[in-house]
Amino acid sequence: xxxxxxxxxxxxxxxxxxxxxxxxxxxxxxxxxxxxxxxxxxxxxxxxxxxxxxxxxxxxxxxxxxxxxxxxxxxxxxxxxxxxxxxxxxxxxxxxxxxxxxxxxxxxxxxxxxxxxxxxxxxxxxxxxxxxxxxxxxxxxxxxxxxxxxxxxxxxxxxxxxxxxxxxxxxxxxxxxxxxxxxxxx
Amino acid sequence: xxxxxxxxxxxxxxxxxxxxxxxxxxxxxxxxxxxxxxxxxxxxxxxxxxxxxxxxxxxxxxxx
Numbered sequence: 001x002x003x004x005x006x007x008x009x010x011x012x013x014x015x016x017x018x019x020x021x022x023x024x025x026x027x028x029x030x031x032x033x034x035x036x037x038x039x040x041x042x043x044x045x046x047x048x049x050x051x052x053x054x055x056x057x058x059x060x061x062x063x064x065x066x067x068x069x070x071x072x073x074x075x076x077x078x079x080x081x082x083x084x085x086x087x088x089x090x091x092x093x094x095x096x097x098x099x100x101x102x103x104x105x106x107x108x109x110x111x112x113x114x115x116x117x118x119x120x121x122x123x124x125x126x127x128x129x130x131x132x133x134x135x136x137x138x139x140x141x142x143x144x145x146x147x148x149x150x151x152x153x154x155x156x157x158x159x160x161x162x163x164x165x166x167x168x169x170x171x172x173x174x175x176x177x178x179x180x181x182x183x184x185x186x
Numbered sequence: 187x188x189x190x191x192x193x194x195x196x197x198x199x200x201x202x203x204x205x206x207x208x209x210x211x212x213x214x215x216x217x218x219x220x221x222x223x224x225x226x227x228x229x230x231x232x233x234x235x236x237x238x239x240x241x242x243x244x245x246x247x248x249x250x
Contacts, residue, residue: 068220069216090210156215
């Protein structure tokens, strides 16, 4: 790890987030305006990434979610009259401060996301960790979804939806690769 | 127990919060794409080296 970071569950007033800048209108608005509302309404759990000076350099959020299909006509009388719905956990927001990009902060944040996901999956059944990767490119012209693919996420659709690529990292894939992480006495 | 029949006003701050956040509540894909998901759940696709490395680090950092 090239940079020392600490992660904290978001609390209002815990750290100054007004200086945070991702240079992305929607994501900056989320961090500065929406995050506290959604946290207090229990819609998202938000995690701050702080550098050694205590500056907020990244934010991500996690929510319970569902992966479902649009119900086809043929299924209306079949085994799945309401379509298939699978439980998941969703990375709702994942954003790194513009001043610190390219230094491995995103990788450490994703590692923390996956750790929190694994811990939750020991007590609540979930088939995977999902994310809606923006259909945009990074500063080097690489698609954002490629970043997640590198870490085992798979695109769920052949075309982006509403400007995003829905993606999933399967619980089974992680469990198969590293079963020791999923062992738990209850 | 009495159940209030008073609906939460659609323009309330709370209703607006949940409405804005509804994209988090679900991901919708086509039935054909769902079939692929079910196949993947049954036989998880091969992992990547980068994921393996992350999982190893998680195990090392959180081992008690």
